Amino acid sequence: IAGITQAPTSQILAAGRRMTLRCTQDMRHNAMYWYRQDLGLGLRLIHYSNTAGTTGKGEVPDGYSVSRANTDDFPLTLASAVPSQTSVYFCASSDSTISGGADTQYFGPGTRLTVL
């Protein structure tokens, strides 16, 4: 494969359940990101990782957690899903240096999540 994959493609989830969205890239990019996209709003950053072993909070981190055990994988976990987390989730990666850099972000195909 080449690029970024996400799983699942879509999911309907009962409120209160735990859910992990998976993201894998094979481009050996240092930086990875999780965004949510809601109608009428711009992409909003949830969490990011500049390099394996480090993570940071974005604009809307509450209710979400991430880990970056290796370069390729960046899973996003919803510990106890709520209806306001219904959204389309995009994972992205970029070849930024550890100190930062204005590199292009490349996006996965997205996961459409509905919390009932």
Place this chain on the structure above:
Amino acid sequence: GQNIDQPTEMTATEGAIVQINCTYQTSGFNGLFWYQQHAGEAPTFLSYNVLDGLEEKGRFSSFLSRSKGYSYLLLKELQMKDSASYLCAAMDSNYQLIWGAGTKLIIKP
């Protein structure tokens, strides 16, 4: 605060030219990105500007004025496949992207 403004929707005719404007306010500035997003798909990279001026790439061009906090995306010889949302994003001093809500471009025959 940080903010990106772009029109919600625009309509244009096949074969014509359309300009999509974007204004930004960010804490620091490390460049302006344009992405294309077809319905139900992921955003895909179109252009990046960090210096003032026009960057041309085939039918698409992007312009930046740092002093005015302004950019535009120019699409020439419009094709039906150009019907999509166009996302403007400014990179702040922490190298994080601040995204506009996107401009939905409708192309009519």
